[in-house]
Amino acid sequence: MKKNVVAPSVGESITEVSILKWAKQNGQAIKVGDLLLEIESDKATVEIVAESAGTLQILKQAGDRIPIGEVVAIIDDSIASSAGPSMPPPPLAPPAFPPLPGAKAAPPAPPAFSSAPPSLPPSPPPMAAASTPNHGLSPSVRRASAELGVNPATLSGTGKDGRVTKGDVLAATPSAPSAGATSAGAPSYAPPAPTLPKPPAATDKPGDRRVPMSMLRSKIAERLVMAQHTAAILTTFNEVDMSAVMKLRSEHKDAFKAKHGVNLSFMSFFTKASIAALKAVPEVNAMIDGKDTIYHDYYDIGVAVGTDRGLVVPVIRNADQMSFVDLERKIGELAIKGRDGKLSMADLTGGTFTISNGGTYGSLMSTPILNPPQSGILGMHKIMDRPIAVNGKVEIRPMMYTALSYDHRIIDGKGAVTWLVTLKDFLENPEKLGFSV
Amino acid sequence: MADTTVNYDLIIIGGGPGGYVAAIRAAQLGLKTACIEKRKTLGGTCLNVGCIPSKAMLESSEHYHQAKTKFSKHGIVVGDLKLDLETMLKRKEGVVRQLTNGIAGLFKKHGITHVNGHGKIVAVEGPNKVVEVAGEPGTAPVRISAPKILLATGSEPSELPFMKFDGKKIISSTEALELTKVPEHLIVVGGGVIGLEMGSVWSRLGAKVTVIEFQDRIVPGTDRQAGNELTKALAKQGLEFKLSHKCLGARPSGDKMIVEAEDMMNGNAKVTFEGDVVLVSTGRKPYTANLGLEVLGITTDKGGRIPINDHFETSSKGVWAVGDIVDGPMLAHKAEEEGVAAVELMAGLPGHVNYEAIPNVVYTWPELATVGYTEEEVKASGVEYNLGVFPFMAFGRAKTMDETEGFVKIIADKKTDKILGAHIVGPRASDLLTEIVSVIEFGGSSEDIARTCHAHPTLSETVKEAALSVEKRSRSI
Numbered sequence: 001m002k003k004n005v006v007a008p009s010v011g012e013s014i015t016e017v018s019i020l021k022w023a024k025q026n027g028q029a030i031k032v033g034d035l036l037l038e039i040e041s042d043k044a045t046v047e048i049v050a051e052s053a054g055t056l057q058i059l060k061q062a063g064d065r066i067p068i069g070e071v072v073a074i075i076d077d078s079i080a081s082s083a084g085p086s087m088p089p090p091p092l093a094p095p096a097f098p099p100l101p102g103a104k105a106a107p108p109a110p111p112a113f114s115s116a117p118p119s120l121p122p123s124p125p126p127m128a129a130a131s132t133p134n135h136g137l138s139p140s141v142r143r144a145s146a147e148l149g150v151n152p153a154t155l156s157g158t159g160k161d162g163r164v165t166k167g168d169v170l171a172a173t174p175s176a177p178s179a180g181a182t183s184a185g186a187p188s189y190a191p192p193a194p195t196l197p198k199p200p201a202a203t204d205k206p207g208d209r210r211v212p213m214s215m216l217r218s219k220i221a222e223r224l225v226m227a228q229h230t231a232a233i234l235t236t237f238n239e240v241d242m243s244a245v246m247k248l249r250s251e252h253k254d255a256f257k258a259k260h261g262v263n264l265s266f267m268s269f270f271t272k273a274s275i276a277a278l279k280a281v282p283e284v285n286a287m288i289d290g291k292d293t294i295y296h297d298y299y300d301i302g303v304a305v306g307t308d309r310g311l312v313v314p315v316i317r318n319a320d321q322m323s324f325v326d327l328e329r330k331i332g333e334l335a336i337k338g339r340d341g342k343l344s345m346a347d348l349t350g351g352t353f354t355i356s357n358g359g360t361y362g363s364l365m366s367t368p369i370l371n372p373p374q375s376g377i378l379g380m381h382k383i384m385d386r387p388i389a390v391n392g393k394v395e396i397r398p399m400m401y402t403a404l405s406y407d408h409r410i411i412d413g414k415g416a417v418t419w420l421v422t423l424k425d426f427l428e429n430p431e432k433l434g435f436s437v
Numbered sequence: 438m439a440d441t442t443v444n445y446d447l448i449i450i451g452g453g454p455g456g457y458v459a460a461i462r463a464a465q466l467g468l469k470t471a472c473i474e475k476r477k478t479l480g481g482t483c484l485n486v487g488c489i490p491s492k493a494m495l496e497s498s499e500h501y502h503q504a505k506t507k508f509s510k511h512g513i514v515v516g517d518l519k520l521d522l523e524t525m526l527k528r529k530e531g532v533v534r535q536l537t538n539g540i541a542g543l544f545k546k547h548g549i550t551h552v553n554g555h556g557k558i559v560a561v562e563g564p565n566k567v568v569e570v571a572g573e574p575g576t577a578p579v580r581i582s583a584p585k586i587l588l589a590t591g592s593e594p595s596e597l598p599f600m601k602f603d604g605k606k607i608i609s610s611t612e613a614l615e616l617t618k619v620p621e622h623l624i625v626v627g628g629g630v631i632g633l634e635m636g637s638v639w640s641r642l643g644a645k646v647t648v649i650e651f652q653d654r655i656v657p658g659t660d661r662q663a664g665n666e667l668t669k670a671l672a673k674q675g676l677e678f679k680l681s682h683k684c685l686g687a688r689p690s691g692d693k694m695i696v697e698a699e700d701m702m703n704g705n706a707k708v709t710f711e712g713d714v715v716l717v718s719t720g721r722k723p724y725t726a727n728l729g730l731e732v733l734g735i736t737t738d739k740g741g742r743i744p745i746n747d748h749f750e751t752s753s754k755g756v757w758a759v760g761d762i763v764d765g766p767m768l769a770h771k772a773e774e775e776g777v778a779a780v781e782l783m784a785g786l787p788g789h790v791n792y793e794a795i796p797n798v799v800y801t802w803p804e805l806a807t808v809g810y811t812e813e814e815v816k817a818s819g820v821e822y823n824l825g826v827f828p829f830m831a832f833g834r835a836k837t838m839d840e841t842e843g844f845v846k847i848i849a850d851k852k853t854d855k856i857l858g859a860h861i862v863g864p865r866a867s868d869l870l871t872e873i874v875s876v877i878e879f880g881g882s883s884e885d886i887a888r889t890c891h892a893h894p895t896l897s898e899t900v901k902e903a904a905l906s907v908e909k910r911s912r913s914i
Contacts, residue, residue, distance in 0.1 A: 138879065138881055138882075138885045139884065139885050139887075139888035139889055140854065140881070140882045140884035140885045140887075140888060141885075143884065143888060144884075157880075158880060159879055159880030159881070160878060160879045160880055163879060163880065165853065165855060165879075165880045165881065165882065166853060166854050166855070166881070166882035166884055166885070167850070167852065167853025167854065167855050167880075167882065170852065170853060170854075171853070
């Protein structure tokens with residue numbers, strides 16, 4: 001019996017993944033639970049293990065981009081599992097139609113003078129195939145959305161009972177040619193248009209290297225541009241005297257490490273202080289949905305983690321209910337997962353606010369970009385000793401510039417400034433954060 | 438009196454397509470419904486003296502015409518071809534009888550009370566409106582009442598003041614369906630749908646037919662290109678068109694009738710036509726006479742129509758009106774849609790009629806079937822459009838049928854490709870149009886049709902080809 005290995009759904013908005021690498025070779029014998037391959041989506045990498053035993057027949061190669069649900073391999077248990085790696089891949093025949101009830105005994109009909117191909121009963125594909133993507137959309141909407149790279153599910157339709165029409169898809173694609181021009185000599189099945197704006201056609205000169213972006217990179221690029229285009233992003237700055245936090249930290253970090261086995265970093269302080277500020281200015285923890293604002297009465301804080309493949313933002317859920325120890329543990333855990341490319345979809349989705357620490361790379365000042373649909377992001381920076389005026393005297397203090405980028409559509413300047421001032425207040429008076437070892 | 442009055446949830450006045458379909462829907466929705474119809478049989482003009490009998494006669498006469506003029510080309514030799522008009526008329530009456538009885542059966546099945554007689558609203562008693570139904574002369578009128586009334590009394594042929602109907606020599610469509618002898622020369626005043634259909638019937642059966650039309654085109658209001666195509670096809674069959682002619686009157690001359698007219702394209706020169714029978718088919722007017730509208734304070738507009746809001750409700754609360762007595766084209770299927778929507782709205786359901794997707798058909802041969810906006814209307818609106826036209830001449834199945842007249846024309850918005858209108862002249866245009874109407878109803882585009890598989894070889898492929906040619910992708914021309 002043959003079992004299909006399909007590209008699994010890795011998240012609501014993911015329609016396509018790419019095969020990172022095969023862990024097994026074509027024709028190799030497979031046991032249940034064997035790691036078969038790793039796939040990469042724009043958000044995470046996922047390992048796929050064998051759910052049945054047999055001989056592996058690989059249909060899609062590493063690097064291939066494949067839609068969710070596509071069969072990437074077949075595991076065939078009818079073939080002796082000792083078969084060598086020279087097993088040829090099976091022919092890519094279309095699935096056979098199920099026999100018609102009662103059709104078995106009937107003698108083959110003489111070929112009729114009709115346009116139908118002989119021998120194939122004119123029956124539609126089996127009902128199970130109703131999971132075809134875009135089921136329920138009209139033919140032109142299916143074509144136009146595939147060709148123009150528009151997801152019809154994101155459009156509000158103007159057709160009967162809110163159905164999406166071809167016009168709706170074209171309207172969602174400002175650069176789309178008008179209906180008449182589409183066909184003027186152009187092939188009607190053009191590949192999907194890239195979702196990124198194209199730079200002026202660059203010609204590769206000697207010394208240029210052209211490297212295709214990874215899915216993660218292109219998704220990051222797409223989301224950043226999308227954030228810039230949709231929100232009214234503004235950044236406000238402040239600075240924090242880190243003396244008190246540094247003092248507290250240096251006093252307790254050894255005991256903390258000894259007791260809990262994790263380092264006490266500044267991240268937990270900033271997370272705690274951010275939550276305090278979010279509670280004071282709730283719109284920073286809110287998002288826009290159509291004509292409504294959705295306020296979140298929970299605090300799922302995204303922490304930006306740099307990896308060698310790009311920036312990922314795993315989420316600490318219900319961070320307000322966590323102790324310093326819990327936070328440090330969770331942050332450490334997510335950072336390792338991010339570095340190893342093991343973050344799951346659940347780790348990466350649904351944050352309500354994000355903290356980005358450019359200071360680890362030495363940044364003194366930056367303007368972070370929102371992580372949509374969130375409305376605020378805190379930029380932490382390098383702590384640097386600087387002379388400042390304290391009570392009329394110049395003193396050298398460990399200072400950090402802080403930046404809050406916010407969506408001006410729902411957050412006023414007053415709210416944003418208040419937010420940073422509140423953060424500053426809690427960090428300069430860390431006893432208010434309820435720290436304990 | 439009140440104690441002898443039978444009370445219903447809904448009284449529908451008029452048993453035509455608007456009324457009887459609404460009655461069935463009302464019964465399905467659980468309303469205790471009475472339907473008043475002055476004819477003995479249900480179905481209104483449509484079933485009794487309109488759509489159905491005319492289609493029976495068009496079908497029969499086309500068979501005769503085919504045998505006479507087209508069979509020989511197929512290698513079929515008919516000996517002495519004879520017309521048995523009496524049998525033809527009987528067959529038509531049989532069809533009408535079957536269908537009207539069918540509605541009576543549907544009423545029984547749904548528990549709808551059919552009250553025979555002329556209904557008139559006579560009083561308002563609290564929430565109830567009282568309707569008095571005058572039956573056969575000499576019988577006492579019946580009084581029934583309901584809180585909800587649906588008016589669906591339809592229309593009647595409109596008369597020209599200078600050419601009053603006499604039922605023999607100056608006739609309406611009703612009599613044109615039952616001429617017992619083929620006239621030598623039938624003069625049709627008015628080149629609209631009824632004039633062309635009845636003119637076709639008698640022309641095929643051997644009459645000389647002259648159509649006198651005031652405007653410079655037949656089926657005024659239809660897409661000009663389509664109208665011209667139909668004119669050409671009918672003229673080829675022998676119908677004579679006198680366009681831009683203003684009728685002045687008709688007078689008898691012995692056995693004949695002399696119709697006088699002015700040729701407006703020729704300095705208003707007087708012309709006369711001598712014929713046997715004059716069919717006046719210049720339009721129909723809403724029928725609201727003696728309905729008791731004044732009791733409800735309802736006044737009709739200049740055209741005699743009853744004003745309604747977008748829920749089909751008249752100025753009198755609890756009184757709705759649909760069909761030929763309200764605004765819009767006088768079409769059976771439009772009345773049906775409105776009747777159903779009105780009843781659904783009464784019942785608190787979301788009833789709706791999409792007036793952009795109401796087909797209109799002239800059942801000549803070739804047929805003319807249209808939906809949506811004409812090219813002239815689209816052009817005048819300033820909306821940019823693409824045009825897809827596909828002639829039957831270029832098409833295999835039409836060739837095998839020897840039916841190569843006409844074309845399918847689709848007008849689509851240039852920006853969105855949404856179908857704005859479609860106009861078909863050709864064999865079974867009425868049936869071919871249905872597909873486009875469905876797509877319009879769903880707000881669809883020409884590409885939706887172009888990308889839908891059509892069986893080969895069918896006439897319906899011409900619709901697909903026209904849709905393809907909207908975006909210049911036709912494969913056959």
